[in-house]
Amino acid sequence: GARVWLRDKELLLPATVSSRSHDDLVLTTDYGEVMYLQQGELSRDQVFPMHLTSINGVEDMSSLAELHEAAIMYNLYLRYQKDCIYTNIGSILAAVNPYKQISGLYDPAAVDLYSRHHLGELPPHIFAVANECYRCLWKRHDSQCVLISVESGAGKTESTKLLLQFLSVMSQNSAGTPQSERSIRVEQAIIQSSPIMEAFGNAKTVYNNNSSRFGKFIQLHFSQSGNIHGGCIIDYLLEKNRVVRQNPGERNYHIFYALLAGADKNHRGCNLPVETPTLEDSDNTAS
Ligand SMILES: Nc1ncnc2c1ncn2[C@@H]1O[C@H](COP(=O)(O)OP(=O)(O)OP(=O)(O)O)[C@@H](O)[C@H]1O
Ligand SMILES: [Mg+2]
Incomplete structure (x- = not known):
């Protein structure tokens, strides 16, 4: 039942130990593959325990204890399965395109909630970035900029519209x-x-x-x-x-x-x- 990382050529795969005997180790990867490893093939480099932060997932990937590509991808994957499409990486927000409407994620109640909390007080969200941007206009007395960059189809245009939606509401409610x-x-x-x-x-x-x-x-x-x-x-x-x-x-x-x-x-x-x-x-x- 132990959670481990399994090296398969260049890749690290999240896997679970299915059984262990003196001679071999049977592992099932999260992608459904069953791997048999003989005693002689086992090394610390080939199979090593997954850290608790990777097992449970984190909201901010700068707090991941394991900083390799597989841990980053797995964390995004764990959150994505729970419809948590936003994850912080320090001051950067990573968004995974859900290709579906997630109920309540962008409704007026969400705008209201994020407008009343500082960055980091609520789960990662594009509205948290928009709110921080809006607040910083006054906090830093300077122009603010949001850079949205990623490959085609990942959600830049939708994210831009969400930022505009939030800022528009803030503007209309401004004292x-x-x-x-x-x-x-x-x-x-x-x-x-x-x-x-x-x-x-x-x-x-x-x-x-x-x-x-x-x-x-x-x-x-x-x-x-x-x-x-x-x-x-x-x-x-x-x-x-x-x-x-x-x-x-x-x-x-x-x-x-x-x-x-x-x-x-x-x-x-x-x-x-x-x-x-x-x-x-x-x-x-x-x-
Ligand atoms: N936050 C989101 N929630 C739900 N669906 C989304 C979200 N972001 C993107 N999508 C879906 O993904 C599609 C592609 O997103 P979008 O057009 O924003 O990509 P893009 O990064 O601007 O791509 P391109 O570089 O080709 O312009 C959208 O039409 C929408 O169906
Ligand atoms: Mg676009």
Whole structure:
């Protein structure tokens, strides 16, 4: 029953000791493989006990006693199985794409909860990062920046939208800010710009049905009283050749399908098959 790490070529696999006799050791890896090791093959380098922090999992990976790739991956995996998609690595937040809606994770109650707690007081969450960012504007009297970086399809665009959602609520609730129509409109304009930007700059690829084919730098301007009073989005590196050529299984920018789907049949001009974008492809692209 002991939890161990088993070396299999270059990899370390999490495993459990199934049985042990004088001559051999039987191990079952967490991926279902059964391994038999003879006495002569056993070495401390080949099989070694898993530390308690790795067995139980940790919210902050800087407190993992074992700092090898397998321990990091296993910790993310343990948490992911419990729908805990966020894990801290010191001041960095790691997010694992759940590819499903996790109930309650981003609802108004969660925004409210994270807005009333400091970083580290609650389980890791993108809202904790957004809240820290918002608070630090005043604590450090300086601009704050969140860098979101990872491979295609991992959740950068969704994370950006969640940050904006949180900051928008903070802005609307900020003390001393008159709840004028104008201040609410700025926040709504920033959030509602996403489907428009995505219509022109996102497309289906083999990795992601709603892949951003451009980079963007979003700037939010806050007033002294804590509300968003402006912002700008600087885009760069749009993949222009996608307009004339797409790889097999990929599509052109959402906007072309949305235009054709919205056009009168008689005015489409040719008999191109029209694939109507679905909500899955891009939030509100068709609207
Ligand atoms: N936090 C999340 N909760 C639920 N689903 C998510 C989450 N993050 C991402 N997803 C799912 O994964 C899909 C891809 O995410 P997203 O478009 O944000 O990736 P990306 O990193 O921006 O990729 P690209 O570099 O291709 O633009 C989303 O359309 C959504 O279905
Ligand atoms: Mg994206």
